[in-house]
Each structure stands twice: as C-alpha cells, then as structure tokens.
Amino acid sequence: MSVSRQKKVYLPTATRKNQYITIGFPLTDEYLNAYSDLETCYDEFSKLVYQLAEKQELYNVHVVTTDKLPMVRYHSEAYCLTTDEQLRFFYNPAHHEANRLHSVAGFRARKLRIVFLATGNDLRSNSAEFHSHVKKFIAELKPLLPVKNVPIKVRDHQHISYDFFAKAKGLKETYGYKLRAVDSRYHRRHCELPENVSTLNYVTINIPVDRRIKKQLLANDTTDFTSVYQKVCDKFIEATKSKQLNRVAVVANGKIPLVRNSKYEQLTSTNEFQMVGFDPHAESPEPICHWDANKLVDVFRFVIVAGKSDETDEGYGRFMNQVEEAIRVFTNEFDIDKEHADVILRFHQHISYKA
Incomplete structure (x- = not known):
C-alpha cells in the first residue's frame, strides 16, 4: 500500500455517521430552591432550553x-428506548x-442534562459548526440560570459505523x-476549544454469536464457558x-x-455497562478481558483504543487500517457467514471539557 493510501481508510459508502453533544451540571439544593417544586424546575428549564436552542438552529434537543x-x-x-x-x-x-423532556414524576436527578443530536447532512463536515452552535447556546444559558458559575461539563461524541463484511454482501x-x-x-x-480538553479515540467491534460460531466453539454441552472465552480472547489479542x-x-x-x-475518571461497572479504562499515554497496558463463564453471550464485544502514537497530523486512517487488518486476521479464525452476518465496526471520537 502506498504512503498516501495508508493515510486514509476506505470504508463502504453506506457508512453511517452520528454526532451528539451532551452538557450537564449538578442539580443542587441551591438550584432547586429557586423553584416551587421539582416538576416546575424541570418544566421551566426545558422551556428555556428549547427557546435558546431554536435561536442557535439546534433542532433535535x-x-x-x-x-x-x-x-x-x-x-x-x-x-427512544429506555432501560x-x-x-x-x-x-x-x-x-x-x-x-x-425525559423525566419521571417525583424523581430528583443528580444532574440536569441536555442532549443535542446533530441534524442535516454531511455531519462530519459540519461537526465544528454544530459544536460552535452549542457553545453559543451555553454562553446564553449560563446567565439565565438561577445559580451563577454553574460547572457545565461538555461531551462531544462522534462515531462512524459500518458492516465489516459489506463487500461480501455486494457493497463494493x-x-x-x-x-x-x-x-x-x-x-x-x-x-x-479550551486548553484542558480530554480526548479519546477507539473502535468497538460486535460479532454476533450465531449457530455457526456456536457449533465451532462448543465441542459438547457445557455449563462452564471459560475455555471458549479464553480461546476467543487469546486469538483476539494475538491478532x-x-x-x-x-x-x-x-x-x-x-x-x-x-x-x-x-x-x-474513576471506573465503576454497573448492571448494564462494563467500564473499560485506558490511559492513551500508556504504551503497552495489559489486555482487559471480562466474561461470565456461566453463560454464552449473544454477542462478543471488542474494543481497540488508539494511543497518542496512533494520532498523526493526517488523522487516524493508518490506525483504522491496522484495525481492519487485525479484525480480518481474527475473523478468519471463525466460521462466520459473511454474506448474512453483520459485524459492526464503530470508530468513536470523544472530547470533553468544562465550559
């Protein structure tokens, strides 16, 4: 591959793009005392948010x-689905x-959060403009809040996703x-952006565990899947x-x-989320493996995080080419129906800072 091609990764034209920005701040007693009750606080806050969002051409809030x-x-x-x-x-x-407004009657939130979903076409090309509109929104919101100097945390999430086996399905x-x-x-x-911006770039890969993979991995009926998961982890780490x-x-x-x-950040897993922590500056951290030996999952989930050495002036094209090569080596170890199974790769780019 030529040097110029290494700077880019070539993805299916059907690749999906998403961007959303969240801002949030603590719902303190001082803030809540400015209103007659919890519901009034939520209602008036949401009305203010929608009014300011309309001014900034933010249409999915x-x-x-x-x-x-x-x-x-x-x-x-x-x-919208809720769990x-x-x-x-x-x-x-x-x-x-x-x-x-997403609320539950009588429930006092720890923080008030606003979610801005990007709208329109060419989200990636227009991501900076979208972020600028949110910054202007925050500047207008702050002086209108009943409590001054509210510490607002901004998180900008962008990702592109595609089926790794798109070509096998005829999408050339x-x-x-x-x-x-x-x-x-x-x-x-x-x-x-402010000087103290935290950045994180990584890839997630989801591989469904269908009948063909089960047949390959399970030699016989078992209630302990340790050997199955160990094999999968070993092959993934090797690749x-x-x-x-x-x-x-x-x-x-x-x-x-x-x-x-x-x-x-301090990391604590929950019933639905497995927290996975990496320091992008650490060159060779130990691989992280989490499994439940008592059950066979429906989906194997994998994460590959980019470090500082993976960031170039040109971008993360070379990193993604390495990821694709590794996933190709890994998936060739398994009996995957490439024409029908969707193996979704998602490249995430996150930034966060205090406004």
Whole structure:
C-alpha cells in the first residue's frame, strides 16, 4: 500500500455517521430552591432550553432528568428506548427533529442534562459548526440560570459505523477517510476549544454469536464457558498484537463496554455497562478481558483504543487500517457467514471539557 493510501481508510459508502453533544451540571439544593417544586424546575428549564436552542438552529434537543446515560444510533425511524440505565435515541439526522423532556414524576436527578443530536447532512463536515452552535447556546444559558458559575461539563461524541463484511454482501463502493482528530478539525474551522480538553479515540467491534460460531466453539454441552472465552480472547489479542495494537479489551458478559480515560475518571461497572479504562499515554497496558463463564453471550464485544502514537497530523486512517487488518486476521479464525452476518465496526471520537 502506498504512503498516501495508508493515510486514509476506505470504508463502504453506506457508512453511517452520528454526532451528539451532551452538557450537564449538578442539580443542587441551591438550584432547586429557586423553584416551587421539582416538576416546575424541570418544566421551566426545558422551556428555556428549547427557546435558546431554536435561536442557535439546534433542532433535535432533549432534556434528561432521569440520570440515564444517552446512547445514540442511526435509524430510518425516530424513537427512544429506555432501560434502567440507558436512554437510547434512534434517528435519521437528515430528517428527524424533536424537543422532548425525559423525566419521571417525583424523581430528583443528580444532574440536569441536555442532549443535542446533530441534524442535516454531511455531519462530519459540519461537526465544528454544530459544536460552535452549542457553545453559543451555553454562553446564553449560563446567565439565565438561577445559580451563577454553574460547572457545565461538555461531551462531544462522534462515531462512524459500518458492516465489516459489506463487500461480501455486494457493497463494493468505498470512500476514503483521513479521520482527523476532533480538536484538529475544529481548529481548522475556527471552532476553538479550551486548553484542558480530554480526548479519546477507539473502535468497538460486535460479532454476533450465531449457530455457526456456536457449533465451532462448543465441542459438547457445557455449563462452564471459560475455555471458549479464553480461546476467543487469546486469538483476539494475538491478532491485534500482530498489527501493533496494544490497548484492547474483550467483553463477553452481556454488558456494553463503556470506554473511559482511566487517567481522569474513576471506573465503576454497573448492571448494564462494563467500564473499560485506558490511559492513551500508556504504551503497552495489559489486555482487559471480562466474561461470565456461566453463560454464552449473544454477542462478543471488542474494543481497540488508539494511543497518542496512533494520532498523526493526517488523522487516524493508518490506525483504522491496522484495525481492519487485525479484525480480518481474527475473523478468519471463525466460521462466520459473511454474506448474512453483520459485524459492526464503530470508530468513536470523544472530547470533553468544562465550559
């Protein structure tokens, strides 16, 4: 592969793009005392949010007072699913707009959170403009809050997702991505960020455990799947190491991996989320493997985190090429129906800071 091609990764033209920004701050006694009751606090806050959002051309905005973690995915229809710990938004950025308050009567949230879902076309090209609109929204919101100097945390989430076996399904056409770092893209488009910005770039891979894989992995009936998971982990670590990818995790316990920068955040797993912590500055951390030996999961979930050495001026194209090569080596070890099984790769880019 030529040097110029190594700077880009060629992904299916059907690749999906998402961006959403969350901002949040603690709901303190001092803040709540400015209102007659909890419901009035939520209602007046949401009305203010929608009014300011409209001014900034932010058209898909949700106020969350349930302390559930927002998760966003592309879908042709717009709907929202809730679990004990998650608020899952499904929508098509090109068509769907909404303003909604997500609350539970009588429940006092630990923090007030706003979720801005990007709308329109060419989300990646317009990501800096979207972030700039949110920054202007925050600047207008702050002086209107009943408590001054509220510590607002901003998290910008961007990801692209695609089926790793798209070509096997006849989707041959591709497009080249450089996958520039978020802060670099924003700077070029005159959207300046604070100095203390935390960044995290990583890939998640989901491989469904269908009948063909079960037949290959399970020699006989068993209630202890330790050997199965050990085999999967060993092969994954071997494949990633062969491509100089050293920050990896395997999750096979039914939970969703939640990747965080362990240098800045304390990590505690929950019933639904498996916290996976990496310090991007650490060159060779130990692989992380979480499994439940008492059950065979429906999906194997894998994580590959980019380090500082993977970030170049051109972007993360070379890193993603290494990821694709490693996944190709790994999946060739298994009997996967490439024409029908969807193995979804998702490249995440996160930044966070205090506004």
